[in-house]
Amino acid sequence: VSINYDKNFIKKLFRTKLKKKLAAMESERKALKNKGGVFALTAICALIMAIVNPNLFFSLNFANLDPQDFFVLIGLIWVALFIYFMVQYNKYRKKFKHQIIKEVIQAVLPGSTYTPDGYVPRSDYQKSSFFLTSENRFGGEDLITHQYKGINYQFSELTTKKVTGSGKNKSTKIIFRGIFLTCELPYKIKYRTLILPDLGEKMFGRMIGKFFQSKNITRDELVKLEDVDFEKNFVVYSKDQIEARKILTPRMMAKILDYDKKTNHTIHLCFEPGKLYMAIPMRKNYFEPNLTSGIKYKDIRDVCDIIHTITSIIDVLEIENTPEK
Amino acid sequence: MSPIIIIIAALVAFSFLVFIFIFNSIKGKRNEIENATGGIDTYLKQRYDLIPNLVQAVKKYMEHEKSLLENVTKLRTQAMSANPKSDDIAQINNEISKMLGGIMVSVENYPDLKSNTNFIDLQKTLKEVEENIAASRRYYNSAVTDFNNSLDMFPSNIVAAMMGMKRRAVFEAPEHEKKNVNLKELF
Numbered sequence: 001v002s003i004n005y006d007k008n009f010i011k012k013l014f015r016t017k018l019k020k021k022l023a024a025m026e027s028e029r030k031a032l033k034n035k036g037g038v039f040a041l042t043a044i045c046a047l048i049m050a051i052v053n054p055n056l057f058f059s060l061n062f063a064n065l066d067p068q069d070f071f072v073l074i075g076l077i078w079v080a081l082f083i084y085f086m087v088q089y090n091k092y093r094k095k096f097k098h099q100i101i102k103e104v105i106q107a108v109l110p111g112s113t114y115t116p117d118g119y120v121p122r123s124d125y126q127k128s129s130f131f132l133t134s135e136n137r138f139g140g141e142d143l144i145t146h147q148y149k150g151i152n153y154q155f156s157e158l159t160t161k162k163v164t165g166s167g168k169n170k171s172t173k174i175i176f177r178g179i180f181l182t183c184e185l186p187y188k189i190k191y192r193t194l195i196l197p198d199l200g201e202k203m204f205g206r207m208i209g210k211f212f213q214s215k216n217i218t219r220d221e222l223v224k225l226e227d228v229d230f231e232k233n234f235v236v237y238s239k240d241q242i243e244a245r246k247i248l249t250p251r252m253m254a255k256i257l258d259y260d261k262k263t264n265h266t267i268h269l270c271f272e273p274g275k276l277y278m279a280i281p282m283r284k285n286y287f288e289p290n291l292t293s294g295i296k297y298k299d300i301r302d303v304c305d306i307i308h309t310i311t312s313i314i315d316v317l318e319i320e321n322t323p324e325k
Numbered sequence: 326m327s328p329i330i331i332i333i334a335a336l337v338a339f340s341f342l343v344f345i346f347i348f349n350s351i352k353g354k355r356n357e358i359e360n361a362t363g364g365i366d367t368y369l370k371q372r373y374d375l376i377p378n379l380v381q382a383v384k385k386y387m388e389h390e391k392s393l394l395e396n397v398t399k400l401r402t403q404a405m406s407a408n409p410k411s412d413d414i415a416q417i418n419n420e421i422s423k424m425l426g427g428i429m430v431s432v433e434n435y436p437d438l439k440s441n442t443n444f445i446d447l448q449k450t451l452k453e454v455e456e457n458i459a460a461s462r463r464y465y466n467s468a469v470t471d472f473n474n475s476l477d478m479f480p481s482n483i484v485a486a487m488m489g490m491k492r493r494a495v496f497e498a499p500e501h502e503k504k505n506v507n508l509k510e511l512f
Contacts, residue, residue: 224467241467242364245460 003148004108005308013107014297021099022295028092033291035085042078089291096289101142104300108307109146116287118143119156124182128270128277129194131175132218135160140180142287148311149320153183155278155310157285178265178281181310185276185319191239192220193247195256195269198235206232227253233260247271252317259316263309278313347475347484354472358493361465366409368457369418375454376401376421379447383428386438390431397424415496425451466495 097116105114119140140158147153158180162173201209213235214222223236223244230253238244248256260267263280270277286306290299314320380394387394404417429448438444473492475481 224471226463226467226470241361241464242457242460245463246456249459 002110003308003311004110005304009107010301010304011297013104014300017103017107018100018295018300021103025092025095025099026294028095029289029291029294032085032089032092035088036291039078039082039085093289096295097142097287100289100295100300101287101303104303105144105307108304109144109148109311112144112146115143115145117141119158120154120180120182124275124277125158125160125176125180127272127275128180128268128279129192130196130268130270130277130279131160133162133173133175135162135175137161137163137172144307146311148314151184151186151314151319153181153311153314155179155181157287158279176279176281177283178279179306179310180280181276181278181313183276183278183314183319185271185274187247187271187319189243189247189271189273191243191273193223193236193238193240193244193271194219195234195236195248195267195271197266197268198231198233200235201232223248225253226250227257230254230257233257255316259313276313276317276319278310280310343480344484347481348488351472351475351481351485351488351490354468354475355490357468358465358472361461361468364461365458365465368454368461369404371454372421372425372451372458373401373405375447375451376425379425379428379451382441382444382447383432383435383438386435386441387428387431390428393424393427393431397421397428400424422455425455462496469493469495 094116101116102114105112120143122138125135125138138158138160140156143154143156145152145154157178159177160175162175164171164173198209200213203209204212210222210224213219216222216237219237220239221237221241223238223241225231225236225245225248227250230248234256236244236248256267256269265280265282268277268279268281286303289295376397380398384391384394400417400421404414404421407414407417429451432438432444432448472490473495476485476490476492
């Protein structure tokens with residue numbers, strides 16, 4: 001099963017299939033955009049009024065109602081209309097994902113399955129051990145499952161958080177937001193090899209950064225590699241120095257570095273016995289409808305680009321070429 | 326006790342702690358070299374054990390490469406009887422690598438041999454062992470570089486001199502391996 005990633009193919013897909021579907025959804029989008037605008041505007045006006053002159057709220061008299069009751073009533077109507085708007089928006093969003101995103105994904109990744117509400121299992125996220133802070137909120141969407149060159153893999157958007165305290169003391173820390181990939185690994189490996197962005201070296205310089213990394217008791221042994229560029233960008237931990245170097249051959253390091261530069265995001269990789277995990281933190285949500293300006297060719301192209309970026313890791317790491325398969 | 330004495334005592338205690346820390350760190354680095362050397366030896370031993378099986382499997386087919394097979398067997402015997410710490414051993418192992426590479430290239434001329442299951446298994450194991458040797462040599466080089474750096478840098482160089490530590494040589498890839506780098510695949 002191949003990956004269809006070609007500029008002309010995507011253009012043709014947009015012209016022949018997506019444009020019509022998007023046009024049919026256009027009136028719905030515009031109506032939602034206007035409603036959303038009204039809600040945003042009324043909310044902003046109310047907020048400004050409350051800040052500038054709170055007494056104004058209570059000086060108004062409408063239909064002989066008590067000013068407080070009047071504003072409670074207005075508030076309730078506003079909330080009810082907002083809920084109605086959100087229901088409409090979710091319907092549109094669902095339609096967009098089923099009709100547009102699904103079409104794009106199945107065209108780019110033939111034979112794939114797309115679950116808009118699905119996400120990679122929490123156990124995979126935890127096994128990767130990319131992030132030391134333990135999460136107590138875990139969620140995601142847009143799960144894509146596919147087989148490429150005989151390798152089964154899946155990826156989705158994930159958001160993990162740690163929420164502490166309650167009420168006024170409540171604080172939320174986002175641990176990870178981005179795309180998480182889990183892929184079967186036919187390598188015969190015994191231990192985990194973790195490749196993380198080298199924040200220590202960037203913050204404290206090579207010598208001090210390496211010193212702290214080598215003393216990091218929360219991770220396995222630090223693996224110092226000979227590729228200076230790779231070392232500047234990544235830090236590698238493993239229980240087995242030789243196995244880590246078997247995975248990270250000089251050629252592989254060059255390829256991962258090149259991949260990291262091309263993605264424009266900081267990649268995290270974890271080789272586990274039987275599994276490969278990759279996390280790419282990113283803020284942009286690529287699989288959502290754009291209410292303000294509608295979906296253009298460039299947005300579809302961006303979706304294809306991100307799918308290609310994620311799936312190309314299988315080519316980069318040459319997972320299918322392992323003799324031990 | 327006067328403050329000066331307290332300061333001097335604190336400085337001496339601090340220097341002593343730093344000394345212990347550097348001393349242990351250098352010892353740790355030296356042990357890492359030993360560990361890496363052990364890794365290389367293990368995989369070289371695996372390769373020595375594999376050679377007779379390989380020669381046995383291919384000699385029926387490779388009549389024209391008889392001398393190559395004899396040489397690799399001879400080198401194996403030399404390597405096994407040589408002192409593992411001698412300078413010659415690296416040269417012998419490089420020669421073995423070169424010859425095994427030669428055998429694998431010659432196999433291309435023997436389609437029957439190429440499809441032989443026993444040979445395919447041996448080839449796979451040999452490739453794995455070669456990969457392990459390459460990885461353990463890289464580990465060794467990394468450990469030696471780390472150790473040599475602590476012998477060159479201040480203040481660890483003072484402690485290392487007191488300990489009588491000497492620089493170690495890194496493993497250099499043989500010329501034929503350097504030539505085989507495929508730049509096209511890298512860029």
